[in-house]
Amino acid sequence: MGLNPTIELSSVTKEYGKTIAVDGVSLAVAPGECLALVGHNGAGKSTLIKMVLGLIGPTNGRVRVMGRDPLDSAFNNLRSKIGFLPEQVLFQNNMTGRETLEFYARLKGASLEALDALFHRVDLFGAANNRISTYSKGMRQRLGLAQALIGTPDLLILDEPTSGLDPASRQNVYSIINDMKAAGATVLISSHALTELDSRIDRVAILNRGHMAALGTIAELRRTIGLPSEIKVHGSAESLQRLADYYSGKGYMNGAAHFSCSASEKIDFLRELMELNIPLTDIEVNDPSLEQVFLALTKGEDLGNE
Amino acid sequence: MNRLWTLITKEARDGLRNRWVVMITLVMTGLALILSFLGSAPTGTTSVSPLAVTVVSLSSLSIFFIPLIALLLAYDSVVGEAERGTLTLLLTHPVSRTEVILGKFIGHLFLLAIAIVIGYGVAGVTISFTGEGGFAGQEWDSFLRLLLSSILLGAIFLSIGYVISTWVSERGMAAALAIGIWLLFVLLYDMGLLALLAADGEGALSGGLVKWLMLANPTDSYRMFNLTSSNATALLSGMAGLSVEHRASDTSLILIMLSWVVAPLVIACMIFRKRQL
Incomplete structure (x- = not known):
C-alpha cells in the first residue's frame, strides 16, 4: 500500500431524495493515521462511514478505500481486513460472546485461536462463554469493539466507540486505537463532540449538516477558528x-x-x-x-x- | 462456500436455540397424532390403509400450519436484523447479499424440515404400527410425497417471507404483511375462486381455466399433489370424481411449486441488493 491513502474521498455528495446528507466532502486518511469525524447527530458522519464501507454509494464524487471502489465486487476480498464497530448493535441475546465472535471470525476467515487474546484485550475473558443476555451495556460495547479487532484489520472504523463506557474502558479504547495505529492500521472514529476525544487522535474532521466545517489537528482547529x-x-x-x-x-x-x-x-x-x-x-x-x-x-x- | 456454510449454521443454531422452534415441532407432532387417530378411527375394517387417511388429514393441517410457520420464520429475518444493527455489520464482512439470503433460506428450511419430518414422521410411524395392515402394508409412497411436498410448501412461504422482509423497513409492517399473505393464500384465494364459480352459472369459464387459476395458488397445487397421490387418498378426500381433464400431472404441480420457491427468492435477492442501509 505504501504511502497511498487508505481512505480517499473526492467531492463526495450523498442525497436521500431532497435531503443532502453529505455535501462535497474531500478527505484523505493515510495508513497509521487516526482521524476523528465529529459532528452533531445528522451531520453526515454515519452516511460518510457507510460510503467508506461500501454499504451505500455516493450520489456524486469518488470514494476509494485501499485503492478500490468499495462498491466494486472485488472489494469483497478486502473486507476481511476491515474492522467495523457500528454505532448501535444488538448482538443476539441467546448466543455467548465467544459464539458471536467465532461467527464473525469465520466470515472473515480469521483464526479462532486469536479470539482469547481479543477477549483479554477488552477485559471480557471471564464472560466470554456467558450468554450476551447477561452482559451490561458497557460489556456489549466492548464485545462490539473486540469484534471490530478480529483478524487485525488494516482499516478500523469505529462509530461512537466510547458511548456507554466508563472512563477506564474509554481510556482502554484509546489505548487500543494507539496500538492499532502503531501496527500501521488506519483508524476512523466518529464522535458527537470534540470534548470526548483523546489527544491520541491525529486529526479531526468536523462535519456540519453534511459540509466539512473544518479539518486539522485539534491545535490547528483552535488557531484557525480564531476564538x-x-x-x-x-x-x-x-x-x-x-x-x-x-x-x-x-x-x-x-x-x-x-x-x-x-x-x-x-x-x-x-x-x-x-x-x-x-x-x-x-x-x-x-x-x-x-x-x-x-x-x-x-x-x-x-x-x-x- | 465456507462463508455460506457459516451463515447457514448460524441461522440453524439460532432457530434451535429459540424455544419456539422446539415448541412448533412439539405442536406439530401433537396435532399430527391427534388428527391421525381421529382420522383413522372411522375407517374400521375397510380396505383403506390408515396411513392414507393420515396423509389426507395431515395435508389439510399442513395447508394452514406450514405457511404460517414459514412466514413467521422469514418475515423478521432481514428487517429484524436491520433494526438490531447486525445487518449493517454483517454486510461489512466478505459476504454478498445473495449469500445472506441463501444462508437464511437454507438454514430456515433445515429447521422447517426437522419440524415436519419429526412431527409427521412420529404420527406416520405410530399409525402404521397401531393401525390395520401392519408396517409394510401402508401407503408409504403417499406418505413420502406428503413429507417432501410439505417441505416444498414451507420453502415457498419462506421465499415469500424474504420478499416481505427485504422490502419493508419496519418489523411491524412486515408482520402485518405476512399475516395478510397467509390469509390471502390459505383462505381468501379459494373463497374468491368459489365466488367466481358461483357467479359463473352458465359455465362460461372453462374447466381448464379454473384449474389453472386454482393451481396458481401454491397451497392448492400442494393440495392436489397430495390428495390425488393415490387412489386411496383421492377416494378419501373426494377427489376421485375428478376427470383426468381436471387433474394436473405431478410434473406440472412440482414445477408450479418450484417456481413459487425460486421466483420469490430471486425477487428477494434483487430487492435486498437495492436496499438502502
Missing part, C-alpha cells in the same frame, strides 16, 4: 487603575481586568503586560475549550429545523 483567549489579571485597585489608563476601553470588574486576545497575539500581550512593571497578584489565561471550538464551528446547526 480569543481570555486573560484575567488580578491586582490592587491602584494597579488596575494603571492598567485601565494604559489599555483604554477594556472591561474592569470585581477587582480584575479582563482582556481577550487571539492565540497569535497572546505571548506578545503577556510580555507587554510584564514589561509595564505594574504589581499584580495573579494572571489567569483561559484558552478556548474544545467545546467552544466545536460550537463555534457548528453554529447554525438547527436553523433549518425551525
Whole structure:
C-alpha cells in the first residue's frame, strides 16, 4: 500500500431524495493515521462511514478505500481486513460472546485461536462463554469493539466507540486505537463532540449538516477558528487603575481586568503586560475549550429545523 | 462456500436455540397424532390403509400450519436484523447479499424440515404400527410425497417471507404483511375462486381455466399433489370424481411449486441488493 491513502474521498455528495446528507466532502486518511469525524447527530458522519464501507454509494464524487471502489465486487476480498464497530448493535441475546465472535471470525476467515487474546484485550475473558443476555451495556460495547479487532484489520472504523463506557474502558479504547495505529492500521472514529476525544487522535474532521466545517489537528482547529483567549489579571485597585489608563476601553470588574486576545497575539500581550512593571497578584489565561471550538464551528446547526 | 456454510449454521443454531422452534415441532407432532387417530378411527375394517387417511388429514393441517410457520420464520429475518444493527455489520464482512439470503433460506428450511419430518414422521410411524395392515402394508409412497411436498410448501412461504422482509423497513409492517399473505393464500384465494364459480352459472369459464387459476395458488397445487397421490387418498378426500381433464400431472404441480420457491427468492435477492442501509 505504501504511502497511498487508505481512505480517499473526492467531492463526495450523498442525497436521500431532497435531503443532502453529505455535501462535497474531500478527505484523505493515510495508513497509521487516526482521524476523528465529529459532528452533531445528522451531520453526515454515519452516511460518510457507510460510503467508506461500501454499504451505500455516493450520489456524486469518488470514494476509494485501499485503492478500490468499495462498491466494486472485488472489494469483497478486502473486507476481511476491515474492522467495523457500528454505532448501535444488538448482538443476539441467546448466543455467548465467544459464539458471536467465532461467527464473525469465520466470515472473515480469521483464526479462532486469536479470539482469547481479543477477549483479554477488552477485559471480557471471564464472560466470554456467558450468554450476551447477561452482559451490561458497557460489556456489549466492548464485545462490539473486540469484534471490530478480529483478524487485525488494516482499516478500523469505529462509530461512537466510547458511548456507554466508563472512563477506564474509554481510556482502554484509546489505548487500543494507539496500538492499532502503531501496527500501521488506519483508524476512523466518529464522535458527537470534540470534548470526548483523546489527544491520541491525529486529526479531526468536523462535519456540519453534511459540509466539512473544518479539518486539522485539534491545535490547528483552535488557531484557525480564531476564538480569543481570555486573560484575567488580578491586582490592587491602584494597579488596575494603571492598567485601565494604559489599555483604554477594556472591561474592569470585581477587582480584575479582563482582556481577550487571539492565540497569535497572546505571548506578545503577556510580555507587554510584564514589561509595564505594574504589581499584580495573579494572571489567569483561559484558552478556548474544545467545546467552544466545536460550537463555534457548528453554529447554525438547527436553523433549518425551525 | 465456507462463508455460506457459516451463515447457514448460524441461522440453524439460532432457530434451535429459540424455544419456539422446539415448541412448533412439539405442536406439530401433537396435532399430527391427534388428527391421525381421529382420522383413522372411522375407517374400521375397510380396505383403506390408515396411513392414507393420515396423509389426507395431515395435508389439510399442513395447508394452514406450514405457511404460517414459514412466514413467521422469514418475515423478521432481514428487517429484524436491520433494526438490531447486525445487518449493517454483517454486510461489512466478505459476504454478498445473495449469500445472506441463501444462508437464511437454507438454514430456515433445515429447521422447517426437522419440524415436519419429526412431527409427521412420529404420527406416520405410530399409525402404521397401531393401525390395520401392519408396517409394510401402508401407503408409504403417499406418505413420502406428503413429507417432501410439505417441505416444498414451507420453502415457498419462506421465499415469500424474504420478499416481505427485504422490502419493508419496519418489523411491524412486515408482520402485518405476512399475516395478510397467509390469509390471502390459505383462505381468501379459494373463497374468491368459489365466488367466481358461483357467479359463473352458465359455465362460461372453462374447466381448464379454473384449474389453472386454482393451481396458481401454491397451497392448492400442494393440495392436489397430495390428495390425488393415490387412489386411496383421492377416494378419501373426494377427489376421485375428478376427470383426468381436471387433474394436473405431478410434473406440472412440482414445477408450479418450484417456481413459487425460486421466483420469490430471486425477487428477494434483487430487492435486498437495492436496499438502502
